[in-house]
Every structure is written in C-alpha cells, then in structure tokens.
Amino acid sequence: MLTTTPDKQTIEELTSRTRLPVGAPTVSVVVPTLNEERNLPIVFGLLPDGLHEVIVVDGRSTDDTVETARRLRPDVKVVLETRKGKGAALQAGFAAASGEIIVMLDADGSADPCEIVDYVKALTDGADFAKGSRFLPGGGSSDITALRRAGNAVLCWVTNRMWGSSYTDLCYGYNAFWSHCLPVMDVDCDGFEVETLINVRIAEAGLDVAEVPSFEFDRIHGESNLNAFRDGLRILRTMAQERAARRRARRSEGQALAAARRHGTVVALQTDAELADEPATAPALADRLAA
Numbered sequence: 001m002l003t004t005t006p007d008k009q010t011i012e013e014l015t016s017r018t019r020l021p022v023g024a025p026t027v028s029v030v031v032p033t034l035n036e037e038r039n040l041p042i043v044f045g046l047l048p049d050g051l052h053e054v055i056v057v058d059g060r061s062t063d064d065t066v067e068t069a070r071r072l073r074p075d076v077k078v079v080l081e082t083r084k085g086k087g088a089a090l091q092a093g094f095a096a097a098s099g100e101i102i103v104m105l106d107a108d109g110s111a112d113p114c115e116i117v118d119y120v121k122a123l124t125d126g127a128d129f130a131k132g133s134r135f136l137p138g139g140g141s142s143d144i145t146a147l148r149r150a151g152n153a154v155l156c157w158v159t160n161r162m163w164g165s166s167y168t169d170l171c172y173g174y175n176a177f178w179s180h181c182l183p184v185m186d187v188d189c190d191g192f193e194v195e196t197l198i199n200v201r202i203a204e205a206g207l208d209v210a211e212v213p214s215f216e217f218d219r220i221h222g223e224s225n226l227n228a229f230r231d232g233l234r235i236l237r238t239m240a241q242e243r244a245a246r247r248r249a250r251r252s253e254g255q256a257l258a259a260a261r262r263h264g265t266v267v268a269l270q271t272d273a274e275l276a277d278e279p280a281t282a283p284a285l286a287d288r289l290a291a
C-alpha cells in the first residue's frame with residue numbers, strides 16, 4: 001500500500017503493470033473456465049488495458065460462469081468446448097483467437113493477469129514462446145505441494161534430457177506465444193497434459209523460448225480439477241508418444257534418404273545445382289540433406 005503521494009515515475013511503474021504499451025501487437029487472452037463464477041471478478045479486474053480480446057472457453061460449468069463473464073466484460077467472446085478437459089478447451093480457444101499474440105490464462109485466480117505485460121515484452125523482445133516459470137528468481141508458488149514440485153522437477157529434467165531444452169518448469173499453465181506457434185503446437189490432447197505437449201513440441205521445433213518469472217497463487221474459490229497421480233500418468237504417456245512420434249519421423253526421413261540414394265533419379269526439388277542450370281540428382285540432394 002502507498003503511504004505517500006507517488007511521484008511520476010512510481011505512477012508510471014504502477015500503471016505500466018496494468019496496461020499494454022502503446023503500439024503493442026494485438027493480444028488475445030484465452031481463459032478456460034469450469035465453475036469459476038466467483039473467481040472471474042478478481043481475474044478480469046486485474047486484466048491489463050489494451051487487450052485485443054478475451055476469450056472464455058466453457059461448456060460444462062454448472063454455475064453462472066458464462067453470465068458472470070458477459071456481465072463483467074460485455075465484449076468477451078464465449079466459446080463452447082466440444083469435449084471435456086482443459087486441453088480440449090484450449091484447442092477451441094486457440095481456434096477462435098485472432099490476436100497476433102495469444103496468452104493462456106487460468107481463471108482460478110492462481111495466475112496474476114498483470115504479468116501479461118511481462119510475457120508480451122518477452123515476445124516483442126524476440127522470443128517465439130514466452131513460458132512462465134515458478135522456479136526462476138522472481139517467480140514462486142504458494143500453491144504447489146511437495147509431491148507436485150517433485151513430480152514437476154523430474155518430468156522437467158527428463159524433458160530437458162530428451163528434447164535438449166533448458167526449461168526450469170514444465171507443468172505450468174501460464175504461457176504466451178506468437179500465433180505462428182499454433183501450427184507447431186498443433187494441440188490435439190484433451191486434458192491437463194496440454195502444457196507438457198506444447199512445451200515438448202516447441203522444443204522439438206527449436207523455437208526461441210524465453211522463460212518469464214511467474215508467481216502462482218492459491219486458487220481463490222472452488223476446487224482444483226487436477227489429480228496429481230492421474231494427470232501425472234497422462235503427462236508421462238504424452239512424453240512417450242511424442243518421443244515415439246519423433247522416432248517414427250526420423251525413421252521415415254532416413255528411409256526417404258536411403259531411397260533417394262538407391263534410385264538416383266532426378267527429383268523435382270529446387271537445389272543450388274538446379275539454380276545453376278545443372279541436373280539435380282537424388283544422390284546430390286541426399287548428400288545435401290545429410291550434410
């Protein structure tokens with residue numbers, strides 16, 4: 001709380017936490033909701049000014065979440081999820097988003113909407129994907145249990161070993177990204193494994209990731225929908241599936257290369273040799289791809 005009249009610089013610092021800078025790219029905020037009627041007034045009240053759109057994805061709430069969202073923010077876009085789960089809700093929200101930047105924000109009050117400004121800055125500074133981390137200096141959590149912290153640390157370590165990433169946090173739902181990441185993420189899972197799936201695919205594609213220190217508060221009202229054991233297993237299964245998909249992709253790449261070498265036929269791809277008016281042979285192309 002301020003005890004003296006703030007000077008100009010203090011006012012600027014305070015208000016810049018609650019509004020996007022002039023000329024910032026358009027920002028869509030996607031908010032999956034399941035019975036969050038009592039949390040939405042707080043979450044929406046802290047959203048920064050200057051957003052392009054706020055998208056609430058619902059469909060299964062039995063309270064007045066959707067009506068509350070519309071009352072608080074008459075311009076809110078409401079999308080109805082077609083299947084159960086946070087991953088399914090995010091898929092529907094991403095499909096409806098039209099901003100240049102998309103932010104994933106939980107509606108339970110655990111994520112500070114003012115941090116959106118920090119995520120947008122990380123993206124305009126050059127990152128493709130701004131990934132929240134509770135384990136960087138400046139971040140933290142009052143919500144995470146010892147079991148979840150340990151599970152997250154192990155899964156994060158395994159992911160870094162398998163995908164060459166340097167993530168400090170894996171299972172955290174507060175992230176933002178440029179819309180060009182959507183085809184890479186290609187979200188096709190329905191549950192809480194969605195953050196892992198996204199992080200793994202972003203790492204696999206070699207996109208530029210900036211981690212943003214983030215503080216996770218306790219859910220304000222209501223019950224968590226996450227089950228550490230059940231959802232931990234889903235996360236492990238997702239990692240195994242992504243790994244297998246990578247092996248399959250590498251194998252078929254190798255088979256294509258081998259076939260190109262074996263047949264030595266002329267291929268229709270434009271190579272340097274073709275640009276120089278020389279015939280482009282499959283072996284030449286295979287050598288270039290293998291180099």
Ligand SMILES: Nc1nc2c(ncn2[C@@H]2O[C@H](COP(=O)(O)OP(=O)(O)OP(=O)(O)O)[C@@H](O)[C@H]2O)c(=O)[nH]1
Pocket residue numbers: 031032033034035036057058059060081084085086089105106107108110143173192219223224225226
């Ligand atoms: N639309 C939709 N939203 C969901 C669904 N399940 C969870 N959510 C929302 O997704 C966000 C995260 O869900 P939480 O239950 O808080 O789970 P969590 O944050 O991963 O876990 P906690 O740390 O225990 O809170 C919240 O905004 C939920 O309302 C669902 O099936 N459909």
Ligand SMILES: [Mg+2]
Pocket residue numbers: 106108110219224
């Ligand atoms: Mg939560």
